[in-house]
Amino acid sequence: MNADLRSSADSVLARLVGDPTGTARLREDQWRAIEALVAHKRRALVVQRTGWGKSAVYFVATSLLRASGAGPTVIVSPLLALMRNQVEAAARAGIRARTINSANPEEWEGIQAEVAAGEVDVLLVSPERLNNPDFRDQVLPKLAAATGLLVVDEAHCISDWGHDFRPDYRRLRTMLADLPPGVPVLATTATANARVTADVAEQLGTGAGTDALVLRGPLDRESLSLAVLTLPDAAHRLAWLADHLADLPGSGIIYTLTVAAAEEVTAYLRHRGHTVSSYTGKTENADREQAENDLQANRVKALVATSALGMGFDKPDLGFVVHLGSPSSPIAYYQQVGRAGRGVEHAEVLLLPGREDEAIWQYFASVAFPPEEQVRRTLDVLAQAGRPLSLPALEPLVDLRRTRLETMLKVLDVDGAVHRVKGGWTSTGEPWVYDAERYAWVARQRSAEQQAMRDYAASTGCRMEFLRRQLDDEEAAPCGRCDNCAGARFTADVSGTSLDTARGELSRPGVELEPRKMWPTGLAAVGVDLKGRIPAGEQASTGRALGRLSDIGWGNRLRPMLAPQTADQPVPDDVAQAVVAVLADWARGPGGWATGAADAPARPVGVVALPSRSRPLLVGSLAARIAEVGRIPLLGTLEYTDQAPEFGLPSSNSAQRVRGLHQALTVPQALAASLSETSGPVFLVDDRAESGWTLAVAARLLRRAGAKGVFPLVLALQP
Template sequence: MQHTPAGAPPHSAPTGSAETGSDPSARSALRAAADSVLARLVGDSTGRAALRPDQWRAIEALVAERRRALVVQRTGWGKSAVYFVATALLRERGSGPTVIISPLLALMRNQIEAAARAGIRARTINSSNSEEWEGVRAEVAAGQVDVLLVSPERLNNPEFRDTVLPELAASTGLLVVDEAHCISDWGHDFRPDYRRLRTVLAELPAGVPVLATTATANSRVTADVAEQLGTGADSAEALVLRGPLDRESLRLSVLRLPDAAHRLAWLDGNLERLPGSGIIYTLTVAAAEEVTAYLTACGHRVAAYTGRTENADRVAAEDDLLANRVKALVATSALGMGFDKPDLGFVIHLGSPSSPIAYYQQVGRAGRGVDQAEVLLLPGPEDEAIWRYFASLAFPPESQVRHTLQVLAAAGRPMSLPALEPQVELRRSRLEMMLKVLDVDGAVRRERGGWSATGEPWVYDAERYAWVARQRSAEQQAMREYATTTVCRMEFLRRQLDDPEAAPCGRCDNCAGARFETGVAQAALEAARGELTRPGIPLEPRRMWPTGLPALGLELKGRIPPGEQAEAGRALGRLSDIGWGNRLRPLLSPGAQDGPVPKDVLDAVVAVLADWARGPGGWVAGGPDALDRPVGVVRVASRARPSLVTSLAEGIATAGRMPLLGTVRHAESASRAQRSNSGRRVLELHGSLELAPGTAEAIKQTPGPLLLVDDFAESGWTLALAARLLRAEGAGQVLPLVLAVQG
């Protein structure tokens, strides 16, 4: 953390002070006390540590004037120093503990360690330490805690909201909203739990100062956050401090490589040449795991860090990176805000984020405490498909929202997410996000036992949601331009963040020339191609019925009987990976032209089948859990890609020297099933699947295990219900085999 004074602070507030007034000696004494706390925080025994002008201005506003402030400053500027110094000074003056709303556990761990250096006692309440909550509350009540870090998700927990939150609101001496851009659905990382802060702010006693901080907000997001926090720049009670966003240590570059194999080979050949240790960001969990496995096989010390990583493994991975025991973490955005390693030497993006705001935030992890750090973007052809997928998870259309409110109102009691999910057209994560927004808007309320409708009127802000969608599209276009621009890359990013001081940096590849060659060794390229084209991933079957089906008139619940289940199957690849995903997406994307399965794809599927037969539990390898050899093939008829699926099934039957026994199809009277949550998907499919004429007879004449062939498995329920239908007709084991899975 640097503490050399920067230029004059741009702010929108007067410089008077309620505590120091016009008394220069009082103001000087407060400044000296603040610098003394800073010295303890950064471990400086020389007495030379000094706050930046804007740091001091924010602290003075919080401590002396008891005001609300919004600080928008670059990563590494020292925003945490502001609230830790302010906390120490306020506690000396008898104020209650500081409450910090902090979005990530990694950030919380860093903050607790930093606070301890300054003699500040910090504790946390989050989803991973519920067994400590009562003890923490007792410590707060006894005055033994200076800083309490709270995850935003706790704000929407009924017990926390109704019991803990009122206590905190009554006793807190300073409220801090860290990573405040999360409060804005115009920001790159909108989190609806943050919107609960409006209620918290309304319940604060008069005179309790509030600090909101972020490094990743353009003017639109800044204004939105300021409005929601009640700290708008046009308010007489507000202070907004916004500084320049240049990062003098960062050297930005873009490397455009022909394909995923070249990108992996480039990483293998150049990773050890990069300074220090760093982070390799990917856009999906599948890609992170794929890259980690490849680089590990090449002898590099790397570890994966994703939303699927267990918490203990995350902590271990962070510690390994902090101690330089690994060269890099291969991470999704799960490793983002708050992770603090001052000597992080590089950040590489294997795939382009959809927003320059997100990109700036992630590259800001590098170069905080070193003179030079490398930042490289390696865009890929899969990027745009991944952008489209995440865009599809936006706030639902009004009809779905209204239907959800009607279901809750009709229930007359709180409904849990598993009970509500089958009755609406939304998947669990998207449904929960929508309910949190509706909760803040007053239309629903989260209670013990689930969610209930309040009956309060609610207006669907279609104009706002459309505007947000347009802004997201504009941000995607900005990232396309960033990858191809010939102007200064840092200046480009700073202009996207509305930095009025944006200027050429003189350091990026466009300013100073390329520093990295794009060529790769032929042996490394061949090894990468071999890894990426290695076909086959497991396809786990559905074993439990979704919760809530009986309420919809479908008496299916609990475990699917073993005699009705499919076996574990195989897929050629994932749509989200950087190997087969890039080959399969054009075949399976909406609107793709139907046609016979390409030869290279069919050959790869046959290789998957052969590997499956020889592998553990396969029908050739034998063993206690071995499958019997399939005796025939049944295809799942496709409305969108009939030629593709038919030719795939025929090709597999020919290669395996098995008969094509028939087809599972949708009844002509069945409506087209929509991609939805599991409950709705089962409801739509149940009773709509049937065996084409002659299929049941062929199965009876050729008893034994069957291969069930389809093009794509998203939820897995089409395969599950088709297998159940085949088992009911006397088929033996049913082994699903598909081209691709979503995750």
């Protein structure tokens, strides 16, 4: 029987890979996994390098199981790009695949009907669907009862120890418990060290003591040539890309650490004549699909992408991956470089680390699982509500941003302390323990991974061997291909023209600062009588910032200047001169007061500063310089009331921020008198803008005190 099964499996593989000769053959470990799933209905965990062919295992197994009368395969898959690739691959093998995810809600009902009618062989669902109340309560039980194979792709996400911990993945344990006996389960990943492998195996029931198959292979990628090129600054890195991008083989991906950097790099490379597109978490879904298609068809040289273009994107002939900035984890780095060289003999992988990398790592680490007092506060609010609370209703009552609050609630849901229902979240009343030891361990692990990336960049040994050892690959050995094994293939040379244009691009000051136009929901619940649209007569106008803290241009100058450990000081001359340039461009640009247009706003007639406890010298001197350059009066500074908290305002979510500001700021009498005598708008000056609510509340106070308009001007936008 198994000989016939193997022959059938190889035939499906030939269709899957588009081999008209029918000579394609499964790897031995691919066949072992398929045999375990199809012939013996076992559970299997496959940890194999990127490009090894893990998707072939579940598509071939699906075809064979469906032919024997089994129900559809359910694949839990984390990213839209991955889903699109998988649907296309399944079609090549004659497998009917559909997907339910955030991008196609209008299709969900029809797809569920097709599944019920037996017309779907593979259903791909995002992990977030598993915790949607309707899907979890109405669809998931039927799906679990009928499924013929459950596949967990990118299974390292299940693990607390994984680099991309997603609480929705932990919901899989419930689905596994509901599967009928004898339903095979396959978990696959390329980025799991020994600890993550053991944790995933235990949670999926594929660990020690189970009748399960664990296939872990060597993680070398023979086609990849790894290198690190350390350049003096961001301008040199941009210039290097402009000069050398055309020399890199085929088409590829340029990864950046932030959305702002991706947009900056894309704009600069286009200006230098390169055909590139950006791809980030802020890119619209239709634009993402277009960008993916353009890269697949080699219509662009590169996508400049954040980690949004990550797991599972499959372009076999991808010729290079360049990182403009170092990821914080060798696991994440291995995952991303694994996009290259799957179907070609040689691909270039290059890391261009930057001095801003560590600041960006610190920012992302700051949004980890909240401290215990914030969790307890949330549980208390839910317990006292006596009814489900939606995120907008809950957010004003706890000091957490919505995305962080939602992630925390999902963890609490998995832990049994809360439950998601129609209308929001409820408390279960079950006891819950804050696992401080586990969260501290995760923080230490994150710190160790960051150190590993510093060591990788500085290493004089084999780079592929270094990454493989980080992933506990026992067969790790020198690759003979990387820059340390075979010699550097790239020089640090850049042309004067490229360097000058890069410096010009990065030093160009000025970022638009969009004003807040709607008050956050739920303010009435915290005693603030504000709601809906902010009246036009109380809004700030569109403002300006010198730069973003997350960008690689002015961000590199502003981050150390605004760092908590940096002493307060008057605004430096170079920064003040750049702000003057921003003002000049602003005045002459679209909507500027110096354009002479009929609808142009009136020229600002005064400067007002926001009060600052941490940087009064910086903010005050900046306001004074603007008044001096503009030859307009410095009208004064808003003041804190006696209700203002001594150690700063809440900053985690909008409603809490507005409540604190509503009680904390006031217009002193002298400033109010000056405003009533002005005949035009004023500049409102601060060191940074994060949420935008400080500027919105201050603008409202100034407008109500007589200002004819308010133009916010800050040094930095903070993500």
